[in-house]
């Protein structure tokens with residue numbers, strides 16, 4: 001098929017998510033390698049977002065491809081009530097080499113949304129309680145339960161929202177109307193608001209509190225110092241299951257296997273997906289602590305999916321984790337984090353339309369504003385049309401591919417990126433972001 005046939009038939013016969021179909025123009029991708037992809041006109045794009053912050057190891061990793069091929073030949077699928085060698089192996093790797101020490105078992109799913117669906121179920125069954133807390137400006141997935149966890153203003157769905165899904169104020173200091181003199185002061189403020197809400201909702205009715213260890217697609221917000229630890233304490237105090245959603249922040253994106261480890265906290269449940277196998281096959285999962293695992297030793301888990309622990313996703317994950325270790329990706333992220341931070345700050349210095357840059361490890365966001373003082377988001381361009389889609393299209397012209405949300409774009413390149421490539425990335429961004437200044 002040539003480019004036009006692929007484009008036309010994709011548009012004619014398939015549905016693209018998140019966009020109205022009519023005017024949407026997808027890139028038609030022919031091949032991808034490392035941190036780059038090429039369209040059918042031979043134009044190369046640097047992957048600034050690791051696709052959806054999942055292709056952490058980059059494209060075309062031979063060892064992962066070989067592992068999938070071997071698994072497909074040996075045993076491509078077996079019902080989840082049976083087991084096989086790779087399921088045992090991956091479970092052991094995650095619990096013994098990767099997860100925080102309090103973690104005991106893993107339940108494998110197909111992606112992040114269903115991992116969160118399961119976490120809701122597990123927490124409700126374990127506690128016998130009903131309500132679930134999550135914060136505004138969060139993303140936890142698009143299936144029914146996960147979408148109800150998701151705290152975005154535009155999350156309205158054609159279905160009735162599920163009762164008992166409660167949202168709390170995010171400690172996003174850049175957009176908050178009160179300015180604090182220290183991070184500690186901010187932490188104290190937001191924790192006391194959260195505790196008030198827990199008490200008012202009835203602490204003995206709250207099963208779980210979900211939080212992204214680093215807020216991802218809503219704009220890479222980091223928490224003020226001590227905030228996550230404080231949330232952990234509140235969850236202990238009121239016997240609420242603390243669930244850290246590490247779907248985007250996990251698997252070395254922030255420099256540790258899980259971002260919550262850098263914060264020194266041990267949640268009761270961790271949900272993961274994406275970077276576990278860098279998107280070479282669908283896989284997600286729920287990691288549970290001993291107390292929850294013990295509960296399910298004597299109570300049946302009241303649900304299942306045909307593809308729990310799918311062999312191709314699992315084989316890809318083992319190979320991907322071994323690649324992270326062989327290539328010492330942890331050191332790469334930790335070493336490049338400083339350069340990444342400098343690059344982001346330099347962009348902010350150069351471009352008046354940048355209101356804020358936020359980052360940790362190789363996970364970052366650039367927020368565009370029409371007024372730096374007032375932090376007014378740049379939602380529209382000079383022509384009155386939505387800014388973000390124009391910005392993304394403009395980035396393509398500079399050979400840069402990413403996605404965004406609101407007035408922010410994601411900067412989260414594959415974790416195999418080298419120092420030279422990082423410089424190339426910031427050089428290209430410096431030119432491309434002039435477009436935002438022109439909208440002022």
Ligand SMILES: Cc1ncc(COP(=O)(O)O)c(C=O)c1O
Pocket residue numbers: 052110111112113114116139140141142212216217245246247248249273274284
């Ligand atoms: C933090 C977080 N949780 C959950 C999800 C949902 O994952 P999936 O798209 O694999 O269902 C995402 C996806 O972007 C995410 O960023």
